[in-house]
Amino acid sequence: MENPNSPRSDPTAENQQNQAITRIQRLSLHLLPSTSSSHPQLELLTCAKAKKLNVIPSQLSIYMGGNHREIQERVFDFFNSRPDLQTPVEMSKEEHRELCMRQLLALVREAGIKPLGHALEDPGKYFAIMEAAGSVDVSLGVKMGVQYSLWGGSVMNLGTKKHRDKYFDKIDNLEYPGCFAMTELHHGSNVQGLQTVATFDVATDEFVINTPNDGAIKWWIGNAAVHGKFATVFARLILPTHENKEGTDMGIHAFIVPIRDLDTHHTLPGIEIQDCGYKVGLNGVDNGALRFHSVRIPRDNLLNRFGNVSRDGKYTSSLPTINKRFAATLGELVGGRVGIAYSSGGILKVVVTIAIRYSLLRQQFGPSKQAEISILDYQSHQHKLMPMLASTYAFHFATQYLLDKYSEMKRSHDDQVVADVHALSAGLKAYVTSYTAKSISICREACGGHGYAAVNRFGSLRNDHDIFQTFEGDNTVLLQQVAADLLKQYKEKFQGGTFTVTWNYLRESMGAYLSQPNPVTTRWEGESHLRDPSFQLDAFRYRTSRLLHSVAVRLRKHANLGSFGAWNRCLNHLLTLAESHIESVILAKFIEAVQSCPDKNTRAALKLVCDLYALDRIWNDIGTYRNVDYVAPNKAKAIHKLTEYLSFQVKNVARELVDAFDLPDHVTRAPIGRQSEAYMHYTQYIGF
Known part of the structure; x- marks a missing residue:
């Protein structure tokens, strides 16, 4: 017969025993390395055992x-x-x-x-x-x-x-320098709202190009002020009809319009060209404004891939509607956004190289009665520059992926790839250019007074790059395109539709991401867990999925305001969603690049930088993760601590990491950013 005084028969004692076992199990999760990593070959040494990595810049x-x-x-x-x-x-x-x-x-x-x-x-x-x-x-x-x-x-x-x-x-050989005349004084991002008109004259077999009002003057047109001889002019194609004396508007089309004489370079009749003057930056590019007064061009000057006009004024197209023709036209011009995203990453490499090399050179203060230390040895400086260096690497691989997708699009003309490239180029162009613009100013400040010298280039690079946030699509507008595409996919998810390649993580795991976080994993704080690519990517995607679901709910809630009113009411939420998604794509491509690297030392260096990129982004938005109980307080502290330590580790190989960008001194052109003898070149520049 069982002893009535035994703890096993005491419900309170049994409950306490179970609670003790649960606590021990949870503690063991903190103390023992995680075995959840799906990429054990990518794991680095723990902090306690970490040594400086052997990074060979040429191999990287x-x-x-x-x-x-x-x-x-x-x-x-x-x-x-x-x-x-x-x-x-x-x-x-x-x-x-x-x-x-x-x-x-x-x-x-x-x-x-x-x-x-x-x-x-x-x-x-x-x-x-x-x-x-x-x-x-x-x-x-x-x-x-x-x-x-x-x-x-x-x-x-x-x-x-x-x-x-x-x-x-x-x-190709620059005999025909030309312009791209899309933007107007009153219309930039809203291309469908352009007002320039091209009216077909059946009697002469010509199009007549007109600027109907000052708001329709073509503005900010590169190559127009000085060098251009031709322009691709985007205008509303108007066909004359008996029923409507105003003619029928067939939507926006592109026309080749000569603007200067090929021999004399004089402005042609009916065309007025003005110089847009000094700009904040990019003053090597001659931006001008164009006004057209009944300028006649041959019918063959219509760029007619998506719509054609016959000799008798009949319009034909393989695409049935104005909207489809417009989308196809803009889809063929997406290469501009691809190039800007890629080039912005290149500018970021230059400024990061200059700032880090100088930060390693410049010495200031230090322990009493000891040699001064470099400013990059200060934790605050590491906090400024090391996540930025990690982001530069992340952007490199993300934009490389975008280039690959764009090349595939040009080869295949596959509709699905076209849609993917359109959304991905919009998001990366917006995200990378905004980040680079902020980073240039941070790099200038990180170099103190010498960063303010024009010869060290931060000012010119900041000014030249600033417009990258605006041309080829304003960044806020482009992020809305990304958000709209995500919502379209979300709707298809719950209506049995198909998902595109770009957003397939929503198809695979939307349900999991929208469920309550596992109360055990929210507390895991071991380094191997935090540096596990699966945890990092799940964290990014969980945030995106929560944002997507919540904004869809909010849009339905505000449906009484109409589609525009509801969208505007949720606009900041939508922009945050788009940025979150793009960060997820960037991290996914970075992780793939790490996994694909064949050299062990190079892979270890990239893994270190990738971890810093991921954990720094999570820490920067830790409030969101805490609000939805995805990260417990102890785990948040562990993420912060590890982020600081990873910044320190990256600092130890920062010279090698920027050397791997392989930018010669005659390209960076900043005395303080030279690989050697920086101060000598700087003093020589001012005359010593």
Whole structure:
């Protein structure tokens, strides 16, 4: 017979015993390494045993450079051999514009680098050339983009064989410098609202281009003020009809309009060109404004891939509606966003390189009666620059993935890939350019007074890059496109639709992400768990899925305001959703790059940087994770502590990590950012 005084028969004692066992189990989870990692080969040593990694910059550079490093070195070497083509610290707008044109002409005609063919057949190589040119001078990279991505790209991608045969060679060799005349004084992002008109005249077989009011003046048109001879003009195509004397509006189409005489370079009749003047930056690019007064062009100058007009004024198209034609037209121009995202990452590499090299060189204060220490030894400086260095690597692999998807799109013309590239390019362009713009100012501040010297380039790079947040789509508008696409996929999820490749994690695990977090895993704080790619990616995706679900609920709640009113009421929520999603995509591509790296030491270095990128982002939004009980207080503290320690570890190999960007001193061009003898070159510059 069981003893009535036994603890087993006491419900209170039994409950206490069970609670003790549960506590021991939870403690063991904190003390023992996690075995949940699906990538054990990526794990590094624990903090207590960590040593400085053996990073060989040349090996890391080769892994990052891919197949296009050689063409970039050709660009760098050419400009290094031509001091007359290097951009001085100070020059007038007029001098800078002429130098920029000479740089582009020399690159094409003397160095033999012909970008247009690459833009069409090998986009990765083209964007590598543009990134290298932008590293030499951001104005040069942008002017190249105007000529080949915008003017050349619009003719080649929106035109047909007759246009390619007539224009390809002369655009490629710069005989036909041109413009991309889309933006108007009153309309930028809202392209469907453009007011310039192109009315077909059946009697003369011509289109008549008109600017109906001042709001329709084409504005900020690169190459227009000085060098352009042609423009791709986006206008409303108007066909005359008996029923409507105003004509029938067929929507936005693109037209080739000569604006200057090929021989004399004089402005052609009916065309008015004004100079937009000095800008905050990019003064090597000659932005102008165009007004058209009954300018007549041949019917063949309609870029007619998606819509054509016959001799008798009949309109035909393979696409049934104005909206579908408009979407197809803009879809062919997505390369501009791809190039900006990629180039912005290139500028970030330059500024991070300058700031980190100087921070390793500059010594200030330190322990009493001991040698001064470098400013990068200070935790506050590491906090500023090391997550930024990690982000630079993350952006490199994400934009490389975007280039690969864009190249696939150009090869396959697959509708699904087109949709993926459209959304991904919008999100990455917005996210990367916004981050880079903020980072340039942080780098300037991190270099103190010497960062303020014009010769050290932070000012010019900040000013030149600033517009990257606006052209090819305002960042706030682009993030809304990403959010709209996510909501479309969310709707399909619950209506049995299919998911695209880009957002497939929603299909795979939306249910799991929307469920309550596991009360055990919310408390795991071991380093191996926090550095597990599965945990990091789950954390990013959990946040995105929660945001997506909650904003969908809010939009339904405000449905009485109408679709526009509901959207506007939830706009900040939608922007946060889009940014969260893009961060998830960036991390996923970074993790894939780490896994794919064949060299053990290089992989370990990339893993360290990837972990810092992931945990820094989680810590920056720790309030969100705490609010939904995804992270317990003890785990939040562990994330913060590990983030600081990873910043310290990255600091120890920061020199090697920026050296792997393989940017020669004649490209960074900042005395304080030189690989050696920085102070000597700096003092020589001012005359000592």
